Amino acid sequence: MTVLSSAIEHGYLGFAFHEAKDNSPIYEEWATHIAGSPIFHDFLMLLPEAKQQPNLLFAAIRWVTGRIPEVAELDDILQRHSAAIKQEMMKRSTQTNEAGRCAVLLPLLARLPQPLSLIEVGASAGLCLLPDHYAYDYNKGAHTLAPETNSPDTPVLHCQAAGNVPLPTKLPEVTWRAGVELNPLNLQDEDTLAWLQTLIWPGQEDRLHRLQKATAVAKQRKIQLVKGDLLADLPVLLEQIPTGTTPVVFHSAVLYYIRDTSKRDAFVDLMLNSNVHWISNEAPGVLPQLADKVSGPRPSGRFLLCENGTPRAWTGPHGQSVEWIE
Numbered sequence: 001m002t003v004l005s006s007a008i009e010h011g012y013l014g015f016a017f018h019e020a021k022d023n024s025p026i027y028e029e030w031a032t033h034i035a036g037s038p039i040f041h042d043f044l045m046l047l048p049e050a051k052q053q054p055n056l057l058f059a060a061i062r063w064v065t066g067r068i069p070e071v072a073e074l075d076d077i078l079q080r081h082s083a084a085i086k087q088e089m090m091k092r093s094t095q096t097n098e099a100g101r102c103a104v105l106l107p108l109l110a111r112l113p114q115p116l117s118l119i120e121v122g123a124s125a126g127l128c129l130l131p132d133h134y135a136y137d138y139n140k141g142a143h144t145l146a147p148e149t150n151s152p153d154t155p156v157l158h159c160q161a162a163g164n165v166p167l168p169t170k171l172p173e174v175t176w177r178a179g180v181e182l183n184p185l186n187l188q189d190e191d192t193l194a195w196l197q198t199l200i201w202p203g204q205e206d207r208l209h210r211l212q213k214a215t216a217v218a219k220q221r222k223i224q225l226v227k228g229d230l231l232a233d234l235p236v237l238l239e240q241i242p243t244g245t246t247p248v249v250f251h252s253a254v255l256y257y258i259r260d261t262s263k264r265d266a267f268v269d270l271m272l273n274s275n276v277h278w279i280s281n282e283a284p285g286v287l288p289q290l291a292d293k294v295s296g297p298r299p300s301g302r303f304l305l306c307e308n309g310t311p312r313a314w315t316g317p318h319g320q321s322v323e324w325i326e
Contacts, residue, residue, distance in 0.1 A: 008044050008052060009035045015054040018301040019317065024201040029071040030058060039075050043082055050259060051089050055096070059198045060088040068202050093257075095185055096199045097124040099214035100207065100319030101252045101281060102131040103138070103159035106145075107322070108279050108307055109248065110168030115175040117245040119237050119276075121230045121267075122254030123179025125187050125196070126223035127214045132174045133221070134214070143167050155213040158206075163324030165313065176242050177223060180233050184225035187215050207318060230258075230267055238276065250279035253303065253317065255286045272309055280306045281315060294325060 016031035031054050034040040044052045061077060062068055064084045069077055078085065109116060109131060120129050135146040135156045143161070145168065147154065161167060185192050193215060200208045226233060234249070241247045249271060255264050268287065271278040284291035284304045291304055294311045302314040305322070314323045 004036070004038065004041050005045055008041055011052070012054055020054075020201070021301075024203045026068060026071075026202040027054070027058060030054075030074065033071050033074060037075060039078055043078055043086070047086070047089065050257065053094065055094040055199065056089050056092070057085075059094070059195070060085045060092070063088050063195070063198050092195060093183065094199060095124040095181075095183065095196070096253070097127040097185070097196060097211070097214075098207070098252075098318050099127040099130070099134065099155060100157050100159075100210060101315075102128055102134055103136055103157040103319045104281060104303075104305055104313065104315040104322040105250060105252070105279060106131055106136060106168060106172070107166045108305070108312065109172045110170065111166055112172070112248065112277060113246045115173040115245050117176040117241040117247050118174055118178070119234070119241075119247070119249045120177075120179040121234065121249060121251040122257075123181045123184070123223075123225055125185035125192075125215070125218060126177075126179050126225055127211075127218055128250075128252065129177045129179055129223055130214070130217060130221065132171045133217050138165075138167055145169075145171055147171060153213060153216065155210050155217065157210070157319060159316075159319060160321040161324075162321070163313075164326060165322055165324045175245055176240075178237050178240070179223065179225045180228050180230060180237055181225055182227070182229065184227050187219050204318075231263065231270065234270070238274070247276040248279060249274075249276045250281070252281035253283070255280075255282050268309070278306075278308050280304075283317075299323070 012031045012035035016028045020028035020031055064081050065077060118129055123129060133147055135150055135154045137144050137156055137158045138161045196211060197208060200211060226237060258264050281303050284298055290306050290309055290311060299314050303317055304311055305313040305315045311325050313325055
């Protein structure tokens with residue numbers, strides 16, 4: 001008899017109730033089912049901890065089956081396709097490149113001394129390195145911005161802003177940009193593009209359309225993506241930043257995947273003791289030393305946006321909302 005893993009059960013129920021709820025009913029159902037499924041527990045417990053996450057499993061199931069199965073089919077699908085699902089999970093990762101997060105980064109980027117040099121840690125395909133090439137719609141048309149090259153093909157990032165968010169009146173001026181990534185994604189590769197689209201949750205067609213438009217923008221521009229580690233290789237990139245620009249290092253939903261907390265702490269020390277402007281957008285449990293600075297209750301399912309270690313806002317994980325703390 002299978003003994004259910006409390007860690008897996010807790011992780012999948014947490015995903016269902018705090019992330020998928022109200023965002024993807026299908027994934028909420030899937031996660032709730034898998035939290036109590038012996039066959040899925042047996043399967044997941046044989047994988048490395050970093051590979052047990054819901055987003056990776058769900059995308060692999062969809063990739064192998066070529067569709068979005070009903071929840072009642074999941075156990076049977078795993079029995080018939082466990083080897084293929086495992087193969088995809090082991091060779092791929094959840095490098096969700098969500099351009100929509102630029103909408104919550106923009107208020108901080110735009111108020112810095114211009115022009116900017118941007119470095120993204122965990123850049124995936126580099127879509128978040130193009131905040132100056134997207135259009136923005138805050139509060140359903142109440143506040144909008146668009147690049148000079150605006151066209152029907154320009155991605156429009158929608159975001160609900162609450163509190164005293166310093167919404168910008170103009171886009172930032174970015175003169176240099178680069179990303180560091182353990183596994184940089186090549187947007188010219190059709191398999192890579194198809195996998196990125198599979199990572200979009202069911203019921204979130206707006207995110208899918210945004211990804212398609214953002215990848216088209218990125219394909220037209222040469223983004224420097226360096227294959228490397230945030231501690232070993234980031235300092236090399238920092239040395240390349242042009243003089244006369246404001247250096248910015250940012251990351252969003254990245255540090256969770258660094259399981260070694262001592263490495264996270266070393267990265268925080270590196271940022272706080274450097275001359276760069278550091279913007280982090282992570283789940284509050286990832287950097288508890290920053291989240292503990294916020295008094296009052298923590299909104300469920302939100303990221304914490306910080307500037308040089310100071311909390312600024314609670315944000316929607318995909319950039320759909322920003323609630324200012326100041």
